[in-house]
Amino acid sequence: MGNHGSNLDDILAEDMHHWYNKFMKESPSGLITLFELKGILDLKGINEDANSYVEQVFFTFDMDGDGYIDFVEYIAAISLMLKGEINQKLKWYFKLFDQDGNGKIDKDELETIFTAIQDITRNREIDPEKIVALIFERIDKGEGEMTLEEFIDGAKEHPDIMETLKNMMDLTPVLEIIVMGRQQSLKD
Template identity: 55%
Template sequence: MFDTMGASASADDINAMEIHHWYTKFMKECPSGQLCLHEFKHVLGLQGLTQDANKYVEQVFHTFDMNKDGFIDFLEFIAAINLVIRGKIDQKLKWYFKLYDADGNGTIDKKELLSIFMAIQAINGNQSMTPEEFTNMVFQKIDVNNDGELTLEEFINGVESDASLLELISKSFDLSNVLKVIQSGRRHSI
């Protein structure tokens, strides 16, 4: 019994059966083993999006494309799924930060956060606050030196120390509903 408990406590990664399931699904959708941006949108049923929503989907794609070759291969795909489903909060926050930091300069400014939140609203429907309110609230709470930019450290420390902000960010950027679409094999149009 002790062994089982120990195993489940440390089994942070997706198990072999789940990997097999995802691999079958991935190869069915993407026989080449290389998912390009167009296929990524197709798999998730994300065609005909607004410009903002489209930009967000592209940003998600590029964040998952870790070796920056313009494709998501199965290893990158499984790493992304593992992060979304099982990732610890600081791993997820690092990923969110990378997603927001559209120009890759190591900081997030209000414009970057605003454009990502607008895109997410376009995909997920109405949120409880406008993108402007959300952006101002985030900066007001966690931009400690008031320079209008958030470093990775400011972002992680700020979000982790504010339970309501953490919940809001986790809910807004939750990709597990996207994964359910892939898993079930249903394609939906937005």
């Protein structure tokens, strides 16, 4: 995470009033819709997989399912991504990966998400197809899909996979855009 982590750690240390002002500046209504999130992130011209991923992130952060991200959900999401315990993060990753909501993830779902993340973050250091093959080779028990327990246990057993997941799922650039606004992020 490098420099990004310290910036966001500093931001998290700010008082709630300051956080609230930043949130209200981005969304004066006090609620962020999916459309507004895409506008904040300036996501024009992204492919369909990346668009689906943004939607999946939004609905994961919309904890009460009302179609909006409110201030509490906003703070909870950012805190989870930066400070959450490993089990919490792995559960959140799994929920993102499980696009069809069947309680299992397969190679296609995982590869689609990784490719979409790369389209959004423009970080193409890791080949999604290779990492998905490695994850399934080491973690999957042969069914071609993984349950939540399989995924968590397997990730914990393999520190290299855990590190790769952290790197692939590093949403720091996205969080910085949300927190600081697109203009500030582009200046850095």
